[in-house]
Amino acid sequence: MKSTSKVSGSLLRFSFIEVLPREIFLPAGGQGIIALQIRADDENIRAIVNPVNDHETLLCLRAEREFLRLLQGDCNSPVGVLATSKNGIMKMRAQVFQDGSGAPRAGRVEGVCDEGERLAAQLLKQINGE
Numbered sequence: 001m002k003s004t005s006k007v008s009g010s011l012l013r014f015s016f017i018e019v020l021p022r023e024i025f026l027p028a029g030g031q032g033i034i035a036l037q038i039r040a041d042d043e044n045i046r047a048i049v050n051p052v053n054d055h056e057t058l059l060c061l062r063a064e065r066e067f068l069r070l071l072q073g074d075c076n077s078p079v080g081v082l083a084t085s086k087n088g089i090m091k092m093r094a095q096v097f098q099d100g101s102g103a104p105r106a107g108r109v110e111g112v113c114d115e116g117e118r119l120a121a122q123l124l125k126q127i128n129g130e
Contacts, residue, residue, distance in 0.1 A: 026080025026095050029064035029073075033057060056085040056113055063092060063116030070124050071096065080104075081123075085113045092116075092123050 036052075038045045060083035067081045068074065078097035083090055090113045095104035107126035111119045 022082060026082045026093060028075060028079070029068045029081045030061055033061050035061075059083075059113050059116050060085055060090065063090060063120050066117045066120035067092070067094060067123060070121060083116060083119075088113050090116055090119060092119050094123055094127060096127055 036049050038049060063083040064081045073079050081094040083092045089110060091110045093108045095106045097104045105127045107123050109119050109123045
């Protein structure tokens with residue numbers, strides 16, 4: 001027990017936390033969203049978990065995933081994408097890093113929350129210069 005405390009104390013002395021602001025560093029798609037997966041046909045469990053479901057957060061997650069799908073990216077791709085919503089309006093931002101390039105290609109779009117997939121496609125076109 002004594003050695004564990006010594007190791008923990010040493011780690012605490014050398015550890016630090018730096019919060020990177022979202023204005024300059026976007027998270028990976030879906031990062032920070034808590035999700036519960038249930039069987040599609042289990043209505044009893046759906047009734048239990050549905051009250052904690054946040055519909056706008058789900059729409060943001062779908063938009064972020066659609067952006068990654070269109071980009072043909074995954075959780076290992078050097079991509080940051082963030083969709084946020086307020087009062088029925090979704091704002092999406094993305095950064096795509098390429099090999100050997102210091103600065104990312106970046107873009108932002110805004111629109112109605114229910115059109116997240118369309119916004120994702122629009123954002124990718126903007127980043128690709130189309």
